[in-house]
Amino acid sequence: MTGAHVREGRRGVARRLGWGxxxxxxxxxxNFLLGVFVARLLGATGLGALGLAFLAYSVVLxxxxxxxxxxxxxRFSVSVDTDRRxxxxxxxxxxxxxxxxxxxxxxxxxxxxRLVTPGSEPGAAFVALGIVLPGxxxxxxWRSAFFAAGQGVKTFVNDSLWTILLLTVLFFGRNLNxxxxxxxxTFGGTAAIAGVYGIRQAGVLPRPAGAIGxxxxxxxxxxxxxxxxxxxxxxxxxRTLIVxxxxxxxxxxxxxxxxxxxxxxxxxLMGVGQVAVPEAARALSRGPxxxxxxCAALSGGLSTIAVSWGVVILVVFPLGxxxxxLGSVWPDxxxxxxxxxxxxxAGCLYVGPSAGLRALGRADKTMQSQIxxxxxxxVLAAVGGVFWEAQGVVWGSAVASVLGIGxxxxxxxxxxxxxxxxxxxxxxxxxxxxxxxxxxxTAAWETSA
Numbered sequence: 215m216t217g218a219h220v221r222e223g224r225r226g227v228a229r230r231l232g233w234g235x236x237x238x239x240x241x242x243x244x245n246f247l248l249g250v251f252v253a254r255l256l257g258a259t260g261l262g263a264l265g266l267a268f269l270a271y272s273v274v275l276x277x278x279x280x281x282x283x284x285x286x287x288x289r290f291s292v293s294v295d296t297d298r299r300x301x302x303x304x305x306x307x308x309x310x311x312x313x314x315x316x317x318x319x320x321x322x323x324x325x326x327x328r329l330v331t332p333g334s335e336p337g338a339a340f341v342a343l344g345i346v347l348p349g350x351x352x353x354x355x356w357r358s359a360f361f362a363a364g365q366g367v368k369t370f371v372n373d374s375l376w377t378i379l380l381l382t383v384l385f386f387g388r389n390l391n392x393x394x395x396x397x398x399x400t401f402g403g404t405a406a407i408a409g410v411y412g413i414r415q416a417g418v419l420p421r422p423a424g425a426i427g428x429x430x431x432x433x434x435x436x437x438x439x440x441x442x443x444x445x446x447x448x449x450x451x452x453r454t455l456i457v458x459x460x461x462x463x464x465x466x467x468x469x470x471x472x473x474x475x476x477x478x479x480x481x482x483l484m485g486v487g488q489v490a491v492p493e494a495a496r497a498l499s500r501g502p503x504x505x506x507x508x509c510a511a512l513s514g515g516l517s518t519i520a521v522s523w524g525v526v527i528l529v530v531f532p533l534g535x536x537x538x539x540l541g542s543v544w545p546d547x548x549x550x551x552x553x554x555x556x557x558x559x560a561g562c563l564y565v566g567p568s569a570g571l572r573a574l575g576r577a578d579k580t581m582q583s584q585i586x587x588x589x590x591x592x593v594l595a596a597v598g599g600v601f602w603e604a605q606g607v608v609w610g611s612a613v614a615s616v617l618g619i620g621x622x623x624x625x626x627x628x629x630x631x632x633x634x635x636x637x638x639x640x641x642x643x644x645x646x647x648x649x650x651x652x653x654x655x656t657a658a659w660e661t662s663a
Contacts, residue, residue: 227493227496227508230361230364230366230489230492230493231486231489231493232366233366233367233369233370233489234361234366234369234485234486234488234489235481235482235485235486236366236370236485237357237366237369237370237373237485237488238373238481238482238484238485238486238488239478239481239482239485240370240373240374240377241373241376241377241481242477242478242480242481242484243377243381244376244377244380244381244401245477246474246477247380247381247384248264248380248384248397248401249261249264249470249474250474250539250540251384251397252264252394252397253467253471253474253540253541253543260335260394260467261467261470261471261543262336262458262462262463262464262465262466262467262470263335263336263338263339263394263463264339264394264397264398264470265454265466265467265469265470266336266339266340266454266458266466267336267339267340267342267343267394267398269447269450269451269454270316270320270323270340270343270451271343271347271350272447272450273316273444273447273448273451274312274313274316274317274320274347274350274351275350275351275354276443276444276446276447277312277316277440277443277444277447278308278309278312278313278316278351278354278355279354279358279439279443280436280439280440280442280443280444281308281312281429281436281439281440282305282306282308282309282312282355282358282428283305283309283354283355283357283358283359283362284358284435284436284439284443284491284572285305285428285432285435285436285439286298286301286302286305286358286359286362287358287361287362287491287492287495287572288435288491288495288572288573288575289301289432289435290362291362291363291364291491291492291495291496295363298362298363299416299417299418301428302359302362302416302418303418303419303420303421303424304421304424304425304427304428305355305358305359305428306352306355306356306359306418306420306421307420307421307422307423307424307425307428308422308425308428308429309351309352309354309355309420310348310351310352310355310420310422311422311425312351313347313348313349313350313351313352314347314348316344316347316351317343317344317345317346317347317348318344319344320340320341320343320344320347321340321341321344321345322344323340323344324336324337324338324339324340324341324342324343324344325337325341327340328341335393335394336463338393338394338395339394339395339398341395342394342395342396342398342399342402343398343402345399345402346398346399346401346402346403346405346406347402348406349402349403349405349406349407349409350402350405350406350409352406352409352410352412352420353372353376353405353406353408353409353412355409355412355420356368356369356372356409356412356415356416357369357372357373357488358488359416359418360372360415360416361488361489361492362492364492366489368415368416371415372408372411372412372415373408375407375408375411376404376405376407376408379404379407379408380400380401380404383400383404384397384400387400434577435575435577438577438578438580438581439577439580439581441581441584441585442577442580442581442584442585443584445581445584445585445588446584446588448588449588449591449592452592452595452596453591453592453595453596453607453611454466454469456595456596456599456607457469457599457603457604457607459599464546465546465603465604467543467546468543468546468547468549468550468604469547469550469554469604469607469608471540471543471544471546471547472547472548472550472551472554472608473554474539474540474547475527475531475536475539475540475547475551475554476520476523476524476527476551476554476555476558478523479516479519479520479523479524479558479562480558482516482519482520483516483520483558483561483562483565486512486516486565487565487568487569490512490565490566490568490569491569491572491573493508493569494508494509494569494570494572494573495572495573497573498573498574502630502633502634505570505573505574505630506570506630508566508569508570509566509567509569509570509626510566511566512565512566512569513562513563513564513565513566513567514563514566516562516563516565517559517560517562517563519562520555520558520559520562521555521559523555524551524552524555524556524558524559527551527555528551528552528555531548531551532548536548546604549605550604550605550608553605553608553609553611553612554608554612556612556615556616557608557611557612557615560612560615560616560618560619561615561618563619563622563623564587564618564619564622566623566626567583567622567623567625567626568580568583568622570626570629570630571583571625571626571629574629574630574633576625576629579625579626579628579629580625582625583618583621583622583625586618586621587614587617587618587621587622590614590617590618591611591614591615591618593614594610594611594613594614595607595610595611595614596610597610598610598611
């Protein structure tokens with residue numbers, strides 16, 4: 215490969231990563247301003263209810279991705295366009311069905327909460343979220359579809375449309391009696407509109423009828439990814455419940471506020487993360503060394519940016535910016551910022567090994583890593599919460615995040631060693647297995663549809 219080809223390849227990777235970052239930045243602007251809107255109008259209690267709803271949303275989203283689009287990115291990022299389009303139709307159909315199932319659970323949970331505690335803001339939040347979840351999972355499925363095809367610009371356009379619609383409704387409704395229900399209906403309703411537009415962008419209609427074939431064909435990845443993603447989402451939810459039990463919704467709101475301040479890093483992390491798996495799959499096609507370099511570059515670069523932004527928050531925000539952004543939530547959130555920054559910087563170091571393991575098809579090791587890391591996260595957060603309430607939860611989480619670095623990277627080292635030891639025969643078998651799985655999957659969902 216010539217130097218020109220290498221440079222062009224690097225520019226291509228940088229361009230695709232750039233679209234991922236730009237897309238997540240746009241998406242996070244909407245999430246951030248929604249949080250600011252709730253914080254300023256409804257206070258810490260409303261922000262805490264929003265945080266609970268967002269945790270449920272993340273759990274459903276993680277289930278949807280595990281069963282639909284995670285396998286799409288692993289196995290179809292280097293496929294021909296025809297196979298990928300068929301895969302997208304089936305995967306997006308699975309995403310819609312997961313959204314419907316998750317929405318029903320959220321509505322039932324919300325109704326129970328409202329019966330137990332009339333006027334409950336968390337109850338209202340869960341009911342509203344349940345109504346709009348199918349639109350949210352559909353819209354999210356287009357992200358993975360476009361990134362797998364190397365068309366990040368389409369994801370950017372779709373999320374920009376969603377954000378513009380969301381901000382427009384919030385702007386014109388700012389003087390109305392907007393409660394948590396209206397805020398979440400606006401959030402999900404505008405996502406549904408963007409999801410419908412995604413159908414036009416992709417030129418593919420979601421096919422729920424192909425869901426069974428898709429799930430059967432990719433069960434070796436989907437089931438493990440499901441366990442991994444559910445454990446991840448459940449860990450965050452358990453931590454929030456610990457905070458709510460030890461310090462109340464106000465404490466949960468304070469943590470949510472501190473995490474909102476680290477939002478730009480979270481946006482960058484998620485932006486790179488959603489492109490990292492397709493890029494890792496492409497890097498692996500060039501060899502294990504290229505995969506290793508990509509993983510190290512992703513983790514190191516993200517962690518450096520996280521630390522730098524953390525310094526900005528700690529030095530600049532106390533001068534008035536923090537209060538301007540969070541209002542009355544700022545004093546409580548300020549005391550939690552350092553721990554949140556450490557957690558974010560450590561979490562950035564997970565991106566490389568997670569993407570690398572998925573590109574290697576080692577869903578077994580990503581599942582193991584997530585279970586171990588999340589178990590530490592929950593246990594240390596719980597212990598900290600018992601002795602130090604919100605502060606203890608944040609610092610327990612930070613310690614667990616740092617310990618998790620070794621968990622993820624040690625498994626990538628092992629998986630890479632095993633991959634190299636079996637190459638070139640193992641690499642050829644793996645490529646044949648992935649191609650065979652893709653062809654088998656195509657036949658299965660075509661038959662079921």
